[in-house]
Amino acid sequence: MTITVSETSTWYAGAEKFGELLDEKSDGRMKLSIFANEQLSGGDPAAGVEMLANGDKAFSYNSPIIYSGIDPRFSAITAPFLYADYAEADAAIADGGAEAYATLTDDMGIKMLGFGESGFRQITNSKHEILEPADIKGLKLRVAGSELFLNIYKELGADPVTMNFSEVFTSLQNGTIDGQENPFDVIYSNGLMEVQQYLSVWNYVYDPLILGMNKEMFENLSAEDQKIVEEAAAEANEYQITLSREKEASQLAEMEEQMTVSTLDADQLAAFREALQPVYDAYESKWTAEVAEAVQPK
Template structure:
């Protein structure tokens, strides 16, 4: 009798073994890849390390967040399309790749619409920012958070730039963005769209004279090695958008969605603080490296603002006068 019981138990154990293996396979963590075009030392990548830590600690064993730098998974345009189509889970991108889908996002590219980080925060963390993000969802994208790219500054290898007159005939790399192109043409430069990954070599080979990006990007990409002059023009404030495929996000249990949202919000706050601290420190480092850094006076900034005024006349009707007015009202209230 005892022998029969042992045989039955052994048979049950052997029968259950494949099922146990199936359970273990099903419990493998879901891989979440995040594409970035930035250097791994950039505040955004550091903040995504925090995002990863929060997700994996609060939802142990359920998700593995993999952060990719330097356009390893493709440039922002390709990666954003991958997230839309569901072939990639997440991307950190500027607004540029989505303006074709949601034209309202062009509002971020209007030159000098922000004059401080405080104004930008008022938009991102308020109802106007939320209204914009809601427009992404019918396009298959869910934005978990705005992160900070920052105020874009000008560098070049030819001469110090203090007024629009100094920009004449300078070949400046820009993003493939119609407002950016219009703004630089209005300022007298020769804007040249180019993938970010090609910029350093193009400046090194004198294919272009300069480029424009926030200070952390300028320093961490070592653009100062091939650019002698930096002008703190602050002409455009550029956010990053932390995007996830909408269907994927909707497939998560509600408690997991909550953790992803909380992790993104915490990472965003962390990144903005770090980016602003680094911005101040790296301007000093640029000077130490021999870069000639020019700070514009209010009178000089006024000249740049006046030169790009026609851009507003062309683009505000396309973006939506009401949205632009809401932006300007919220920014003014934050001053």
């Protein structure tokens, strides 16, 4: 199994829990080896998803943002300002969202074993506070490897670039880029506060994690072993999500000691939503009505 980020992340803790449960439930027959930082694909998560589909590995935690590079419908759940809070995201996922995404992964040769969670994405930079759309103009920002995210930041006047996450810390440190966007856990567990001065808390994108398994590998398991995998996955995802949410407050508190942290209010968020209306209009057809409806707040 691979994850995109480091061993200190809740992603890795979730993967470890998954391995422990597989071992326990199979009486030691199933052993899981975990590789952090996309080690099996040279740091490239998109190549990692392709490896999963091809059967070169068994499992991965990857964001739908990465999957959207293959099929743009995956980016529907990461539309900016789709959910106000975790409760809205949970309700949408339970009421059709997870089912819709399981169908999308199935078409790729991947069995979806539920969602973990990366969390709501925030933005950091080394230049100044970001409080309104004009503050993003001209910043060179590393964004997630997705056409949607490139278009979001181009619409806001930034100079967005994509790069493997493994290169982000050094690029921030040497000034190749001014900033980046990620959830608290990714920012904190990779020490980005050491090379960034400003953090804006705006919860602009909810980012779940697809726990994927190679479909052919899953189908070749006995019914008993399929049940073990599915039960272990459900328990591990629940554990990882709970851990991620529990850690957010303490992670933010520590980052506040090292960075200038700004939490945007409702009026400030409304200004960003208005600025991004052209992006919503452009992506409505790419998401398709069926998938977009499945992830709408309930």
